[in-house]
Amino acid sequence: IIVCGDQSSGKSSVLEAISGVSFPTKSNLCTRFPTELILRKTSHIGVSVSIVPHHSRSESEQLSLSSFHEKLDGFDGLPTLIENSKAAMGISTHGKAFSRDLLRIEVSGPDRPHLTIVDLPGLIHSETKQQSASDVELVQDVVQSYMKEPRSIILAVVSAKNDYANQIVLKLARIADKKGNRTLGVITKPDTLISGSESEAMYVSLARNQDVEFRLGWHVLKNMDSELGEWSLTDRDVKEEAFFMQGIWEEVSGSLLGVDKLRNRLSKVLLGQIAAELPGLIDEIEIKSNACRSRLDKLGEPRATLDEQRRYLLNISQLFQSLVKASVDGTYNHPFFENAESETGYQKRIRAVMQNLNLDFAEHIAKRGHRREITSPKDTGRVSGGIVLISRDKFLDHIQRLMSRTRGRELPGTFNPMIVADLFLEQSNPWETITRSHIDRVWKAAKEFLSLAATYIADAATSKALFQKIFEPALDQLLESLNAKTTELLTPHQKSHPITYNHYFTEALQKVRNERSKSEYSSIVKNFFGVSSLESSLYINQHKDLSQLVTALVQSTEPDMNRFACSEALDCMEAYYKVVYLPHILSCPNFV
DSSP states (O other), rough: EEEEEBBTTHHHHHHHHHHHOOOOOOOTOOOOOOEEEEEEESSSEEEEEEEEEOOOOOOHHHHHTTOOOOESHHHHHHHHHHHHHHHHHHHHHSOOOOOOOOEEEEEEEOOOOSSSEOOOOOSSSSSSSOEEEHHHHHHHHHHHHTTTTTTTEEEEEEEESSOOGGGHHHHHHHHTTTOTTTTEEEEOHHHHSOOOHHHHHHHHHHTTSSSSOOOOOEEOOOOOGGGGOOOHHHHHHHHHHHHTGGGGGSSSGGBBSSSHHHHHHHHHHHHHHHHHHHHHHOOOOOHHHHHHHHHHHHHHOOOOOOOHHHHHHHOOOHHHHHHHHHHTTTOOOSSGGOOTHHHHHHHOHHHHHHHHHHHHHHHHHHHHHOSSEEEGGGTTTHHHHHHHEEEEEHHHHHHHEEEEEEOOOOOOTOOTTTHHHHHHHHHHTTTTHHHHHHHHHHHHHHHHHHEEEEEEEHHHHHHHHIIIIIHHHHHHHHHHHHHHHHHHHHHHHHOOOOOOOHHHHHHHHHHHHHHHHHHHHHHOOOOOTSSSSSSSOOOOOOOOHHHHHHHHHTTTTTHHHHHHHHHHHHHHHHHHHHHHHHHHHHHHHHHH
């Protein structure tokens, strides 16, 4: 049961009335942290106070707060203990105003019911000098985190001092419990309502569950005013009973009034909640039990002696070797490999992962490995996936500018062979980025596979130690080696002059020239015969002077010597690129 409401709505008084345990309830005080009150029925009376640190605390802070543990034989020293716990959490007048840490108070006695209630800090509407904007957010986060727990019962406390439509707790309760199945509304301070007023009638309607409806309904409590001095819980109950026997409250069902009836309602609600949640709780315990057994199985036989430790390491190393071999061979029969449809199952199939990465690399470098791509004049100037689309004429203009700056002893109409090196270096510029990206992806896939394998063969502590002490250093060294090999592979193409003894270069060069000549000649023939395509057969029922066709074909040669040299250089570069590109694709996956 979690008790929540706006600041100064009387939450702590509700908690005190239900539990019979006195808390500091002065009007100028408010709950600064979640307080868990555990009531247990025992033959002896005792109070135990401890702090459960929030998981956001550092390890040293968690150890320090966890050591806070005090015991009492009665309730007299409880306020002092609560103040001490505040200091331990770092809450002070001029320091931190609220904390996420949990104060746990265990109360035992012969007249105590078996009940656990959590009192949460009051929701703040706006920041003040004592409460910053971050405090407002922190309190709301803490309250919502408790509310969203599906097994908790929300005791939404609403003060009759203020219009309930303006109290944040109802909105948050609706967000956490949309159907209102586990929320019980509690109205406090009904004595502040003017008898016979419209506000009193509204709150009576609310108590009857006629306005804001909850499946568990509403309840009304009249607590003592903390400003009236000292009073006992017996005095409180007597005055509450007398208040509800007068005025409009006489007309309200007695089952909705007073702390005694609330205790009975909560007992029944808790019983129903336990009955409803028990099957799910049993399933959850079973799941956690199986997970615990699995972790115990991974721990294996006891390994207290040196021989036992060696035997354990030998066993897991043999299992590791067999899993790696099976994965590299592509034999995925072991339970370790799971379902291929799952992401984890796929990551464990390292051969499949590597094959797919190599195919991606080959496709990527084929489509994106060249800097410029010759296209029709209408598509020039656009950049597609990092590739500059350029017409052949524009490309030749670029080569001509480059050739004019690198002239040597070559004859007019020929070109300096080193121009091919410059052009190839430009054209193959994306290779390094693509190749190093491929190396990185392969390395990460291997690292993930080894992590999964290590987790499978050993318990969490051992697998973590193996990975950090053995695998990670070896993987880092391997990555350095791969990057060095990549540099070695790319250096000849980036630093040396073009050289090849592959006869495919001549074939590729002739093919490049033939394709270009075919395109030029096709255009001349189509213009000569006045057709739009040469794909189908053509019937000519007229005389044609074929000498003109021959003249046109002969005149298609390039008269500009420099332009001709540029065209030849471009053809050589394209042919050389095709010859070198294929071995690069083949060699990179091999050394990876």
